[in-house]
Amino acid sequence: MSKQDKNAPAEGEETEAKSGKKKLLLVLAVAVLAGAGAAYFFLFAGSGKAEAEEEPVSSGTFLALDPVAVNLAGGGYLKIGVALELTEDGAAGGGHGGGGPDGSKAMDLIISTFSQADPRDVTGAREALKESLQAKIIEAYTDHDVKAVMGIYYTEYVTQ
Numbered sequence: 001m002s003k004q005d006k007n008a009p010a011e012g013e014e015t016e017a018k019s020g021k022k023k024l025l026l027v028l029a030v031a032v033l034a035g036a037g038a039a040y041f042f043l044f045a046g047s048g049k050a051e052a053e054e055e056p057v058s059s060g061t062f063l064a065l066d067p068v069a070v071n072l073a074g075g076g077y078l079k080i081g082v083a084l085e086l087t088e089d090g091a092a093g094g095g096h097g098g099g100g101p102d103g104s105k106a107m108d109l110i111i112s113t114f115s116q117a118d119p120r121d122v123t124g125a126r127e128a129l130k131e132s133l134q135a136k137i138i139e140a141y142t143d144h145d146v147k148a149v150m151g152i153y154y155t156e157y158v159t160q
Helices: 011-045 104-115 119-124 126-140
Strands: 058-064 068-071 077-087 149-159
Touching: 058 149, 068 104, 077 104, 104 126, 119 126, 119 149, 126 149
Parallel strands: none
Antiparallel strands: 058 077, 068 077, 077 149
16 A cells, blocks of 8 residues: 555545534534524513503593692792593502592692792693603502503693
């Protein structure tokens, strides 16, 4: 024999071994990716219902609060009346056996929100103040992720 080693594979056998290793690596890569995708799906994806926060359902009941006059920060005053739109849970007393929520938390938030407001904001940014007040009231009437109030409506809004 010539200078080649007797134990060395022939050239055809060497390419077959390389292509066999490539196929094995490709199959392993696909299996790893499939396993990672399945793990992600089962661990993180979930069913959309569990993750999606349920929207509160209106009971059709409104709690009208008595109008209150608030002194504004820059002078003048605002007479404001608000009605709270109750959810089904809120109208039923929120599971606490009451006849619905008490309006005292909302009244306190109304006074504290508008007493810091400038008279120009009260006339010019009325809807922005309403959105801010609504977010505060909904948070105040949420107990253990159960919302008792889903919205607010102005019943009176007079500035001087």
